[in-house]
Amino acid sequence: MHGSARADAVLFVVSAYTLSKRALDRLETAAAGAATGLARLIRLEETGPSLIDALDEMRAEGHRRIRVQPLGVPFPESLMSWLPGVMADWRTRGQNADTWLELGPDPATDAEALLAFASATLAHPDPAQPIADVAPRLGKPGWTDPPDFEFHLLVCTGPRCAIHGAAPFTHMLKDELKAAGVFDRCLTTRTGCIYPCNRGPVLALYPHGHWYRLPDQEATRRFVREVLVEGGTAEDLRFHTARAVRDSHTPKQEAAQ
Numbered sequence: 184m185h186g187s188a189r190a191d192a193v194l195f196v197v198s199a200y201t202l203s204k205r206a207l208d209r210l211e212t213a214a215a216g217a218a219t220g221l222a223r224l225i226r227l228e229e230t231g232p233s234l235i236d237a238l239d240e241m242r243a244e245g246h247r248r249i250r251v252q253p254l255g256v257p258f259p260e261s262l263m264s265w266l267p268g269v270m271a272d273w274r275t276r277g278q279n280a281d282t283w284l285e286l287g288p289d290p291a292t293d294a295e296a297l298l299a300f301a302s303a304t305l306a307h308p309d310p311a312q313p314i315a316d317v318a319p320r321l322g323k324p325g326w327t328d329p330p331d332f333e334f335h336l337l338v339c340t341g342p343r344c345a346i347h348g349a350a351p352f353t354h355m356l357k358d359e360l361k362a363a364g365v366f367d368r369c370l371t372t373r374t375g376c377i378y379p380c381n382r383g384p385v386l387a388l389y390p391h392g393h394w395y396r397l398p399d400q401e402a403t404r405r406f407v408r409e410v411l412v413e414g415g416t417a418e419d420l421r422f423h424t425a426r427a428v429r430d431s432h433t434p435k436q437e438a439a440q
């Protein structure tokens with residue numbers, strides 16, 4: 184195993200919100216080629232398996248000495264400081280304490296590796312693309328008008344919501360919106376961290392300014408039906424109201440209306 188005498192499997196972790204299937208395949212191929220034992224690769228954000236799920240699966244496959252290796256230049260420093268605690272938390276679950284876990288270093292702290300990577304970009308076998316004959320444009324024609332919608336749903340797919348199930352939630356929400364016939368009335372935007380990570384999976388609904396925690400399919404279905412279809416507020420699922428909305432409902436203002 185390169186870089187570790189103690190691990191028999193490597194879980195490469197990537198931080199990338201936008202990544203095509205083709206780009207992910209290339210990374211997986213590189214990860215598999217870099218390790219002599221088992222190698223897996225996940226994204227810490229968006230809709231793939233979470234860090235917790237991946238460690239569960241590797242342990243279930245029999246691996247008891249696992250290295251988690253950040254892959255990416257630069258790798259976010261906030262994630263480097265977050266990963267040890269999450270990994271330690273995983274070891275407290277079930278029988279996981281029997282598994283040796285270690286966290287590999289941030290690749291961007293190796294000056295020689297950075298130099299090698301920068302040099303490789305210039306030594307790429309494909310020639311650089313000349314721009315002289317490219318038509319100038321700053322965007323496509325369709326990138327002018329906002330879509331017409333009633334509800335703007337901001338769905339967090341950040342790394343900390345990911346370990347609380349944001350990936351299945353995102354798919355579940357889409358299915359429930361379609362089943363309830365409100366999919367076309369919603370603009371659903373996947374976001375990075377919007378701060379209440381410990382409550383994940385979370386969703387912020389605008390223009391209402393109401394924030395919800397939707398931990399399972401039943402909660403998601405109720406949110407869609409009670410809030411989007413029936414116009415209610417699903418109080419037991421709501422955990423926050425934006426200040427502008429709170430201020431617009433102060434007794435003083437209501438008295439003046």
Ligand code: FES
Nearest residue numbers: 341344376378380
């Ligand atoms: S990662 Fe979702 S709120 Fe922080």
